[in-house]
Amino acid sequence: MKEFIWMLPLIPLLGFLMIGLVRKSSPKPLISIIGCGTILISFLLSCGIFKEVYDARLAGGEGIIYQEVFNWFTVGSFNFNISFLVDPLSSIMLLIITGVGFLIHLYSVGYMAHDGGFGKYFSYLNLFIFFMLILVLGSNYLVMFIGWEGVGLCSYLLIGFWFKNSNYAKAAKKAFVMNRIGDLGFLIAMFFILVNFGSLEFQEVFPAAGQLAMGDSTLLVITLLLFVAATGKSAQIPLFTWLPDAMAGPTPVSALIHAATMVTAGIYMIARSNIMFTLSPVTMQLIAIIGVATALIAAFIAITQNDIKKVLAYSTVSQLGYMFLGLGVGAFTGAFFHVLTHAFFKALLFLGAGSVIHAMSDEQDMRSMGGLKKYLPITYITMLIGTIAIAGIPPFSGFFSKDEILAHAFVASPLFWGLGFLGALCTAFYMFRLLYLTFFGSFRGTENQKHHLHESPVQMTIPLIVLAVLSVLGGVINLPEALHGGTWLADFLSPVFAQTNAVVEPFHLSHSTEYILMGASALGAIIMALFAYNKYVKKSEIPEADGSSEQSGLYKLSYHKLYIDQIYDTLFVRPLNGLSKFLHTYVEKLGIDRLVNGIGDLFVSSGKGIRQLQSGNVGFYIFMMVVGVIAFMLYGLFTI
Amino acid sequence: MGNLLENMQGIPLNHYLIFCSIIFVIGVIGVLIRRNVIIIMMSIELMLNSVNLLLAAFSAYLGDPSGQVFVFFIMALAAAEVAVGLAIIIMVYRNTKSVDIESLNKLRW
Amino acid sequence: MDNLIILLLLPVISAIILAFIKTSSAKWAALVLSLIQLGLTIPFICHFVPDASVQFAASWDWINSLGIQFQIGLDGISLPMLILTNGLIPLIILASFGHDQKGGFYGLVSFMQAGLVLVFISLDAFSFYVGWEAALIPIYFICALWGDGDRIKVNLKFFVYTFFGSLLMLIAIIYLYQQTGGRAMSWTALTGLELTEGAQNWVFWAFFIAFAIKIPLFPLHSWQPDTYTHAPSTGTMLLSGIMLKMGLFGLLRWLLPLTPEAVMQYGNIALIMGIIGVVYGSIIAFKMKDAKRLIAYSSIAHVGLIAAGIFSFTQEGIQGAILQMINHGISVVGLFFVIDIIQRRTGTRDLSDLGGLASNMPILAIAFLIIIMGAVGLPLTNGFIGEFLLLKGIFGSAWNGVWFAVIGGTTLIFGAVYMLRFYQKTMLGPINDGHMSVKDVSGYEVLVLSILVILIILIGVLPNGLLHLSEASVTQLLENIK
Known part of the structure; x- marks a missing residue:
């Protein structure tokens, strides 16, 4: 083979x-x-x-x-x-x-x-x-870079798949450009690796990197640059704003590229280079901070979004944040485990959302949905499974992977655990909010849409069912020791992390603490699910229409995505555009070009001046000639 | 020939120099101050001839015939110059009804 | 057939033949003749041994009393340039088929080819200078006679500007000639001179300014955007695709070996000029409305990076520069051709009037995208190999290379910004009502685009063949200057 x-x-x-x-x-x-x-x-x-x-x-x-x-x-x-x-x-x-x-x-x-x-x-x-x-x-890193940029190109193509819509084309461009910022980090990191280790081959770089001391400055630079690359590809702060916009693409694309595979490339790359990161504690700390911050902020934004795909997009950003938190606290296996389970349940959720959108004749606003349970039973059940999985309710897969990350975070710092736990609560809330708004209550769409409601064809439901099964069972491959699990994944991956494991102390947490942590997160998720049920099903609240004035400040902040796009626009896009105009009008046209033309004009005008001598008067010419001859003769006289 | 040489050497060289210089200066002044093109041409002739005379005188004193060769060259050149120059003057006169040098100021910027 | 002179004579003969063809069959004749030229180049590529030696060398006495000879030959630096010239000109001629030019036009193109080939293969300063100027005259007429807008004024500026540089170079050449005792103009004689420090300095600047104007390097670039904009697209392709490589080639062939110490002393200034050009050109390209002007500024950015790579004095930097010169030739010819196609079909190249053409022109949209990806350096396209090597070279250069590599590397980001904007404004979004009936590319256009696309991907996947050509020569060059 x-x-x-x-x-x-x-x-x-x-x-x-x-x-x-x-x-x-x-x-x-x-x-x-x-x-x-x-x-x-x-x-x-x-x-x-x-x-x-x-x-x-x-x-x-x-x-x-x-x-x-x-x-x-x-x-x-x-x-x-x-x-x-x-x-x-x-x-x-x-x-x-x-x-x-x-x-x-x-x-x-x-x-x-x-x-x-x-x-x-x-x-x-x-x-x-x-x-x-x-x-x-x-x-080696270079071949990885081929794929790294290549998936960016495909992402560009697929986000802008319906290119006739200018906004979609813009979203595609934004994704590509933001990814490229990260790619520059990757490229420079490669140069550092090449200069310091003489090769880009993993099998040559890692053993050599393993020889370096903890906190080596070269490794610090390399890992920081690689992390910049990862923030671009895996949509972390500060380069995460492209991912929600990327939802312009067809929904299966969001499932494949922007949930299951491409966006996890950053985690894959860091996990692959684990030894270099382990030896740079500063970077690790930074990764953990960025990870948990992203997880929280994205979860916070997701709470108020009304577009079904936007909710899932922010949820993806948030889950990626968890993975980075896992990486940052040294839970490489846990992070990768989460990549795996997330691939199942997030792909499932996106495909489910796609099924809903398909049934709703391309309507994505959850305010126009509701009550779809009876029209789309398979979609409903599979999405329910996905929601439970992502919310972290045992024994579904998401619980185990998230728990492993949070347990490691607790060991690193209880603060990380606390913030991660908070994010998890938000996750449970917004996911159940999505589920209830979509499938419960009464239908709020148009009559025409209601008429067309139908369960998706079999080629769409089979993937849903398969992914649902995987979302349920995915957790078994790495059951924690505390639950007498096999930690099969950790054993299987151990050669990859062998160097790291040799450097750091083995992870240790007493079983009782672990039980408490697990219990807390499971309980929290269930409580949030019930809270959402109370809010959206019992009281059947519907998010208000855009521009409603009765929103609290916090709600507005979340609804407008913390105004991050606007901030970036003011900080980077507009100044650069302004600079472009400035350079063109002032430096280029009025500066350089004028200087060059000025030199040309200087000769033209001096020509204009000197030609006045050429009066056309022959007598004057003769006189000048005689004067010249005499002058030469005098010169000859005096110099002889 | 010998006779001619003696005759020429009978006059001191200084006299030739002074005489030729005077004629040459007359020519220069004529070129500079006269406005009639024909007079200017004549003044140029005067200058050329003064030089011719001087060349002949030096030639006689030095006993070197190449000076006389130059005289012939200059005479040929002067003839050509007059031929071309007069032709130009006639054309100018036909066009402007004047041989005043002041009227010839069309060639300028 | 292994005499290099044939590559020089054929374009001259072609030029004369073409000048007398008044019918529209001139374009076919021009194409066939340029293809013969390309065919004649192939044996040289095949028989070239990739080491540092000068091959196929030949020399004739020219002006005996002054000791001037006519010397030509090929090495690993000039061969890629020869391939570029003779390979691109048939493509450029084919790309001009939509304009139905007469023989005089193609005669000038052919004559320019002769000048370019002479620049690249000459091994003495005299014939180099002759070629340098001989290439300038035809392009002046091409741009001045077939251009648009304010072409005469713009071309005067272009001509005088580059000519000014050439004269500086001529003075330096004459000075060097004097230093040999008025005996020789050959490359070996001139590079063997032991110049004093002061002499090296001014010779360096004289040559450098001449080359920098031609390349063009910031801030000596101001002739370029106007000239590109007002030239006919064939002229723009010739200028940007091949002619500006004369300057870059001149750096490698003449400047570095002639004045090694001054180069080491002032190379960082040149490097900085290149890097500034990268950022400056890119940022200006952001907001350009005229597509040709946009590519003109992007070209400043690209050649700035190439020049910076040369002045990094590293193996990767210089080899990358040589490869990137070819890549840049391919991509700008592609980009200007796309602009030409769009302009001929819609009558405009103003980005604000365009949009949505992809729905009518899917084949063009695909080819255009691949060309753009080559220009922004996506891996598996030719641009990536070039940019990777250039940036690696700059990274490894002795003067704060890391920071220059980071600043120069922003071309990765900025390039994506303006190129994708260009793509978006022409191909994506809603279509302009007036362009609903625009037809997709066909016939010769498809041929040109597919050749370009194949080249872009082929060099991107298998660059080794081209890189091996220059390897030994570059190594030797670096040994000589260090």
């Missing part, structure tokens, strides 16, 4: 090319078969590769497969290869990408059935899978 690693990304690429070439001429079923088929093949290949790694781990090996594909470019002493590395970490990512990716492709067949850009959509989606696979398979 391991010989076929290179085929893994190649197959979606071929799918992209095939669909891209035939998208005009071929019927939709053919495109669907190619689009889903390539991902299915990739998934099966991934399963085979995973089994290989798994067997190797069972046999006590590290389960690392390295494969060099070809030499990309060589300059001086630096040699850059396109080469792949499969280890426990990337093998699980492969499964998420191709597995969830396949489900979302399948779902899209139904969701996009009536869209004119059907072929274009599937070609982009396949291209995305290609780049995402490159990202996780890369055996």
Whole structure:
């Protein structure tokens, strides 16, 4: 199986090319078969590769497969290869990408059935899978960077999929540009790594980095830069505002790219480079702070949003914040565990939201929904499962992964735990708010919409059901020790984090404390769920229309997303645009250009002056000639 | 020939120099102050001839015939100059009905 | 056939032939002749041994009494430039098919090609200078005769500005010639001179200003946006795609080896000029309404980075610069061609009048996107390899390289801003009512765009072939100056 690693990304690429070439001429079923088929093949290949790694781990090996594909470019002493590395970490990512990716492709067949850009959509989606696979398979930072930028491009293409809408096109541009800010950090980090370790290969960099002392300044710079990259890709403060706007894309795209896979690339990258981060405690501290702040702020904003996708978008930002908190407090396994479970339940929630939007004839405002329970039973049940999972109510998967992060956070600092717990309460509240507003109460949409309400076709519900099952059961792969679980994931991933584990003290928390923490978060989530039930079902409150004056200050702050977009606009966009105009009008036109033209004008005007001598009077010319001759003669006389 | 040489050397060289300088200066002044183009041409002739005379005188005193060769060159050149110059003057006269140098101020910026 | 002179003679002969073709078949003749030229270049690429030596060298006596010879030859620095010139000109000619130009136009293009080839292959200062000026004259006429708007005034400025630089260079060349005792003009003789510090300094500045005007480097760039805007698109492509590489090439071939100590002393100023150009050009490009002007400013940013890479004096920086010169040629030709297509179809290139063309022109939209991605340096396109190496080189340079790399690296962000804005304003959003019936690209346009797109991705995925050509020569160059 391991010989076929290179085929893994190649197959979606071929799918992209095939669909891209035939998208005009071929019927939709053919495109669907190619689009889903390539991902299915990739998934099966991934399963085979995973089994290989798994067997190797069972046999006590590290389960690392390295494969060099070809030499990309060589300059001086630096040699850059396109080469792949499969280890426990990337093998699980492969499964998420191709597995969830396949489900979302399948779902899209139904969701996009009536869209004119059907072929274009599937070609982009396949291209995305290609780049995402490159990202996780890369055996060095440069190959990872190919995927890193490539998924950014696909994200751009898919956010701006309905390009005729200027706002969507703008959102796409915003996503790309904000990602690029992070990418610059990645690029500079690569230069530092290259200069200090002489290579970008993970297998050469990490052992060398492991030799350095705790708090090494080079590592500090590298990790800070890598973290900047991660904040861009994984939508953390201060670069998170693109993700909510990215909801302009088709909903399955939000599920795949902006929930399950691409946005977790930052976590993947940090987890991969764990040794460098572990050795820079300052960065770790910063990551934890940014993570928890993002988790809280995004959760705070999500509470008042009325667009079903916006709620989920902010929820994604918030959950990503948890993952970063996990990374920051050294819970690499926990963070990755959350990546895994989040991929299941957030993809499920997005697809469920897509199913709702589909049924509602493209209505996204929850104020116009309500009572959909009886029209969309499968969607309702699966979304309920997803909501319970994300809210952190046991025994669903989200509980275990979030609990692991919070437990580690508690050890690092009870403050982190407290803030994380607060965020978790918000999460439970806004998710149940979403659920109740959408599925409970009475229908608030138009008659026309009500007429069209229908459960989604089977290719859309199957992915929902599969993801729901995974959301329920996903937790079992890493049950905490306190519950006599196997911590299977932690064992499986241990070679990846071996260096870190050798440096830091093993995580320790007494079982009784852990029980209390678990109990508190589970109880808190349930209480918030009930609170939301009371508010939105019993009292059947509906969020007020936009511009209503009876909102409290805090509500407004949350509703307007803390005015962060406006602040960025004032701080960066407008000054830069102003600077552009200033440079063009003053420096360029009035400064440089005028100076250059001025030199030209100087010659023109001096010509104008001197030509006055040329009066045309022949007598004067003769006189001047004689004077000149005499002058020369005198000069000759005196110098001889 | 010998006779001519003796005759020329009979007059001191200084006299030639002074005489030629006077004629040359007359020519220069004529060029500068007269406004009639024909007079100016004549003054130029005067200058050329004064130089010719001087060349011949030096040639005689030095016993070097190349000075006389120059005289012939200058005479040929003067003839050509007069031919072209008079032609120009006639054309100017036909166009402006005047040979006044002041009227020839069209060639300017 | 392995004599380099043939590459010089053919364009001259072509120019003469083309000048006499008055019918519209001139474009086909021009295309065929330029393709023959490209075909004749291939044996040189195949037989080139990628080491530091000068190959296919040939020399003839020219002005014997002054000791001036006509020397030509190829090495790892000039070969990529030769490939760029002879490869791009057929494309540029093909791209001009929509304008139905007559033979005189193509004759000038061919003549310019001769000048460019001479600049790149000449190994003595005299013929270099001849080529340098010979390339300028035809482009002046191309821009002045077929341009639009205020073309005469703009071109006068362009001509005088670059000519001023050339004269500085000429003075320096004559000075160097005197230093050899009036015996030789050859590259080997001039670079072998032991100049005093003062002499090195002014020779450096004379050459540098000449090259900096041509490149153009901030703040000597002010001829460029106007000239690009008012030139016909073929002229713009020639100017930006190939001609400004003369300046960058001149840095590598002449400036660095001639005055190594002055270069080490003042190189940081040049590096800073390049970096300022990156930020300055990018920021101005943000708000440009005229598409051509936007690309003109973006071009200032791109060549600024290339120049900065050269003055980083690192293997990666200089090799990246050579590669990026080719990449830049490809991408600007693509971008100006796209502008040309849009302008011919809609009659405008003002971004505020455009929009939504992607729905009518899907093929163009895809090709345009790939060209843009190449220009902003997305991995797996040619631009990435170039920018990565350039920034790595700047990062590794001796003067605060880290900060310059960070500032220069903002091109990653700014490039995305203005290029995507350009794309958005033309291709995305609602379509202008007047452009509802615009047709997609067809025929030769598809051919040009697909060649460009294939090149962009091919060089992005397999850059090694091109990089190997220059490796040994660059190593030797660096050894010589350090």
